[in-house]
Amino acid sequence: MMRMAKMELVVFGQYLKQLSFSILFMAVCFAAGTGNTSALPGIIFMMGMFSLSSSASNYDEHNGWAAFRLTMPVSRREVVLGRYLFVLAGALSVSLLVAAAALVLSMLGQASMLPEVVARVVRLDADAMQAGLFTLAFCSAVGFVIASVSMPVFFKFGQTKATQWLPFIMMFLGVAPFMIVGFMGGEAMMAAQRAFAFAQTPEGLAAFAAGACAFGLVCYAVSCAISLRIYSARDL
Numbered sequence: 001m002m003r004m005a006k007m008e009l010v011v012f013g014q015y016l017k018q019l020s021f022s023i024l025f026m027a028v029c030f031a032a033g034t035g036n037t038s039a040l041p042g043i044i045f046m047m048g049m050f051s052l053s054s055s056a057s058n059y060d061e062h063n064g065w066a067a068f069r070l071t072m073p074v075s076r077r078e079v080v081l082g083r084y085l086f087v088l089a090g091a092l093s094v095s096l097l098v099a100a101a102a103l104v105l106s107m108l109g110q111a112s113m114l115p116e117v118v119a120r121v122v123r124l125d126a127d128a129m130q131a132g133l134f135t136l137a138f139c140s141a142v143g144f145v146i147a148s149v150s151m152p153v154f155f156k157f158g159q160t161k162a163t164q165w166l167p168f169i170m171m172f173l174g175v176a177p178f179m180i181v182g183f184m185g186g187e188a189m190m191a192a193q194r195a196f197a198f199a200q201t202p203e204g205l206a207a208f209a210a211g212a213c214a215f216g217l218v219c220y221a222v223s224c225a226i227s228l229r230i231y232s233a234r235d236l
Helices: 002-011 013-034 040-060 062-069 076-110 116-122 126-184 186-199 202-233
Strands: none
Touching: 002 013, 002 076, 013 040, 013 076, 013 116, 040 062, 040 076, 040 126, 076 116, 076 126, 076 202, 126 202, 186 202
């Protein structure tokens, strides 16, 4: 698995550099638009999971790379596990870099080493940190779900065919929770409102963050198991 992950890192080295510049630009735009940097790590992680899973699959179809890769001393199991590890590690790395940069800028702003207009944006207080933790948990869960749904489809159909199915799948997943709540009636809506209010308390926030991360990791693990079965039977 590690050997395949290192191979992915070499293959996508140039793309990762381009992604870093894109993420830097997006981070600046998000910070300027929202007026704070607390939500950036979660947003960047979510975008990284989607971007890396999609781009990695897209590269598989260039010059027959997916078929050529299997002529190397790697198994299909290693290909799948290496891809999942690479996507998670890549998204986590860029998210941690953004979080570290936000903390450094916040400390510089508090030390009056930045212009006041910039310091107001990058300064992190207790409320901003709490909002950032909530956003990180929510966006992490969404990022895991997006990758968990899309990667088995990519391994089954390839990038070209998968793009015909994924928009409908994602649209259905986006509206399914609202449909379920609507069918369950007002009690379900009240329960959702109470859960959201509980998540705004310190205890609720901790529980929500832990639950969201656990849910995302479980989805990712289940998705990996599905992809292993799909890719082992796929005819390239």
